[in-house]
Each structure stands twice: as structure tokens, then as C-alpha cells.
Amino acid sequence: MNIDSSLITTTLQATVRAGTPLLFAVLGDIFTERSGVMNLGLEGLMLVGAISGFAVSYSTGNLFLAVIAAMIAGAVLGLVHAFFTVTLRINQVVSGLAITMLGTGISGLWGKGYIGVVAEQFKTLEIPFLSKIPFIGPVLFSHDVLVYLSYLLVPLMWFYIYRTKPGMILRAVGESPEAADARGINVFMIRYLYTMLGGAITALGGAYLSLAYTSMWIENMTAGRGWIGIALVLFATWDPVKAMFGAYLFGGVTALGLRMQAAGTTISSHILMMFPYILTVAVLFFTSTEKIKLKVGAPAALGVPYSREEKT
């Protein structure tokens, strides 16, 4: 009995750890998509975040600088995406793919010198009192700072998006850029801003992988998490709170897969690794019927470049 409950505790703890990079990726993309810009480049953003965080941690030993570097790298790639999709108005799908290719390539080339080296990494920081609560303590409060940051980010983002004036402006730009423009809001600037901010937060998810989760640099270490993140944005219906549930659901599937492997199941690890992707397809299927889409209301202008001259 005792063994069983500790197994559940460690699995749930692993769930939070595995869900955190996804959570950052999803939260970042929610900001971007709320402004009406679709960014499919999460995979590339995360990889660039992972390598720049790792490289800076390796050369300076300062984790704060590492996190900042990852966020700046994400913001720069976000800027590229914004330039192509907002200013040049090119297809957002293709631009997102190009971001992923660039991110994969840059991280691979840059990371060549960092394979197999050890850098400063985030350590577990038990929160006093809270971590002593039975069951909940080890599951939720025996993690590193980045995990706690992600906890904070969820309610903050929720409040920001739904309860503040800048949040209202953000939603207006994503819903109806024409109306926002008519009220004197600079649609282009808002979209640039949130594409960069979203890129920075998504890149943080990548940095979590290289600085806390795996604690080293491996080429293509995101292994499709960026794409799962895109599916989770739909699943979460652009809501930060639901994003948290989605991210932990997927983290749970990953953690469970690892645990089953460790327990020596006869199922091949390759089959277990398929589960998150199959689950994503299933989730997409059940969240994408017209009815649900109408009810939750995706940002109406998502994926549509805005132009002052060509009003539709």
C-alpha cells in the first residue's frame, strides 16, 4: 500500500515536470494567437530557447542570464515571424514552418559544440511548509524555480487577458482588427509585441528542457513538443487555465509511458512514445467540430493578415 501511494506521488511529480515545457509553449502561443497571428514555429522557438539558454548557462554559469538569453532568442525569432506575417503579410502557415526549420538548423549548428558538456542547471527548491504537505507537497512544491514561474504565469495571464485593459485590447485585435484600428489601436504594433512576447515565453519552455528537465543539450531535443503545443492551444481554447490542464494531461501521458518502461512492460518503448501524438490527434478531432468552435470562439481574425487598405 505504501509503495503504491509513493509510486503515484512520483508519477504525478513527473507529470508536472514533463508538462512544464509544454505549458510554457502553450502559454506563449496563446498570447501570439490572441492577437490574431498564428505561429506554427513553436518547435523552432523552443529549440532556439533550449540552446541559447544552455550556451549562456555553460559560458557564464548564471541561470538568470541563461533564461533571459533564451527569452531574447525567442523574441527575435518572433520578430522575424511578425515581420513576415504582419508587415509582408505572407502566409502564416508557411512562415511558421520556416521558423521551425530555421530554429532547428540554428540550434543544431550552434549546439554542435555543446554536445556532451555539462552546464549549470536548475536545482529543486522545496518551498517551505508547502512542500511538507503530504502528497500535494512533493507533487506540486518540490520543483525548480521555472516550474513555480509557470504556476504564477497561468493566473497572471488569465487575469491580464480577461480582466485588464491591455488584455481587452489584445483580444480586440485578435477578434476584429478593423474595429480596433477604428478606435485608434495600433494593430500592427500590438501584433508585433505579442508575437515577440509569445516567442519569448515559448522559448522559455525550450530552456526548461535543457536547463532543468534533461539538463543537457541534445540535437532536436524538443522531439515534437512544439507541435503538441500547437494542438494544445486549440484544446485549451486560447485560455491559460485550460492550457495548464492540457499540458499536465500530456505530461501525464509522457510520465506514465516512462514509468511503464521502467516497470518493464512488454510493450515496446516505440509504441509507448506514439501515445502523446495519437492523443493529440484524438483531442483535435473532438475539439474541432464546428459546434465547439463556435461556442468557444477562436480569435476571429486568427491567421488573417491585417491591412488598412484592403478592408474586407
Place this chain on the structure above:
Amino acid sequence: MKIKIEKREGTPFYMNILVPAASIIFSLFVMGIILLIFFQRSGMGWGEAFSETLSAYREMFSWPFGNIYGIYQTLLKMVPLAFVGLGLSFAYRMKIWNIGGEGQLYMGAFAATWGALFLFNGIENKFIMITLVLLMGAAVGALWAAIPAFMKAFAKTDEIVVTLMLNYVAIFWVDYLVYGPWKDPKGYNFPLTAEYPESAQLPTMFNGEVHIGIIMVIILAVILQYVYSRTSWGFNSSIAGDNQKAAKYAGINIGFYTIVALLVSGAIAGMGGAVQMMGIQHRLQHGFSPGYGYTAIIIAWLAKLNPVAILLVSFLFGGLLVGNEQLQMFYRLPLALIYIFQGLVLFSLLGGEAIFNYRISFVKERAVEE
């Protein structure tokens, strides 16, 4: 000052060639700068890094395009790229974003192996065997694309993420087979299957240097060119891609067209997987594709979905892949370089088009207000 962007009325024809060519040249230039920095950072002086970059470029182009054996390699690499690129063009014409070429290629290769090693392994007749294996690849490729097709047609599920997720599932599936039940006991523990029987190996040309897959893909391109330009399918699918409303008024069944577009797209990519297996690999193995399915996306775009242009661009990108392999071997550069290059091509191509499609001018703020 303010940037003003106006749409141009019609694009001159020469832009269709100028923009892709300029974007490739521009990307090579930017990649040159990246290489320069890379060499410099790995401990060379700037002058030495510069000459190293130049010689790397010479290496990258002289072998795949300037040497007959290099050209054979380029042709071999071109085959899977062109198959998947042609397949994708079939869906992209309807603006259906099939990003799943990689997975469909893998599933085609899986099905071909299933056929060649287990289902039809008694068949001695080369012609029957090759036809059957090819059909297996096409059928399973189509089946794999049927998942996003039906989801999109009936539940309006976004096909981008679904096709992408299925790529991962397909790759893990092949890994499962080659590490597990299909692993060749005589393979020295490498993750690969047994070799195809002689009858399931494609005939070759040029003293055995190039298999006949290259002829197949040329025939396929001609057929598609005909379908796109001369049949009602070609006409209707491009209307459906341009304007769904107009297509509905014209009585085009969008759901049906969506399903067929994705099925054919997947079938062609799957066939490419079968050809790759029968032509060059002769056995299924872990990670046999260095991302052909993703490169094919760029190829289809660069070629503006024109089948003959897809052949030409595939040849070019096949050569770049061969050249990149040379760089990996002789300059110890990572595979990642090719992704940077592809991302750059995609961006400069699209950016170039945007610049040519829109007239961008700087005007005084006041002038806009009027």
C-alpha cells in the same frame, strides 16, 4: 515617415523565375555568412575562415552538379523528393496543408517492406512483384492520409497538426518494426530488416548507378501536368482552393474534393516510399529519410505547384542534399545546416514574392491621412 503597402496589379511572368532564383542565391549568401562565423568561431582567423567557406561552397556544388557520379547521386536523392513534392502539390492546389509527406513516405516504405518480405515474397516475376509492392506503398500512403482527410471533411479538423502528428506516429511505427519484430537476425543488431528479394529490386540504368524510379517520377509529373491543366479535376480543385464559396456555387462537392486531394497526395508520397525501398535501400531501416517530406514542402512552394518545375527544383535540392553530405564528411559540418538553408530559402522566397506583389513605399504621415 510611414510604410505604405499597395497591391500590384498583376505580376509579370519573369517574376516566376526571378524570385525563386534570387531567393536561392540570397539564401546561399546568408548561409555563407553563417559558415564564415562558424569557421571563425571554431578557431580560424577571418581570412582563413573566408577561404574555408569558399572551398566549402566549391565542394558543395562541384560534386553533386559537376561530376557524373555526383550527378547520379543527385538523381537518386531527387526521386523521393520529387515523389513527395508532387504528392503535396496535389493537396496544396486546394490549399489543403498536408505537412504529412514524411509520415506518408514512411508508411509507404513500411507497406512496401511488408509486401516484399512477407506477403508476396514467393513471386519471382519482377514486373508483377514491383507493381504489387508499388500498389502496397500507394495504398497505405493513401490510408495514412485518409485519417486527416476524413477528419477534415467531416469534423473540419485542422489538417496541419494532424498530418504532422501522424509523421511522428509513422516514424515510431517503423522504429518499432525495425528494432522489434522485423529486425534482421543476420543484421549484426542494426535496426534494419532483411534485404528485399531480387524480384523486388528496381532495375537500374547507367551501369547500375541509377534505378528506374527516376523514370517513374518523370512519367508521374507528366500525368499530373495533364491532370492540372487539361482535366475538370484540375480546374475544379484550383477553384476550390481559391474560393470555397465560388466552388460551392459551381456545384463542387468540397468534402469529396478534400478527401480525394489528400488521398491522392498520400498515395503519391507512399509510392515514393515504396520506390525508395525497392530502388536504393532494399530494406527498411531506422531513420532512412533525412526529412525528405519536409524538404518537399519547400520544393512544392518554390515550384509554385507546377509538376515539371517540381522535377527541376527537386534536382536542385537533391544536389544540395548531396552537397551537404559532402560538407558533413569533409568539413565536419552538422546536418542542421541544410535546415538553416531551407528556412532561409522559404523566407526569402516568400519575402521576395511579397515585395513583388506589393508596392512598398515610404511616404510622409500626412499623405496617408488624406
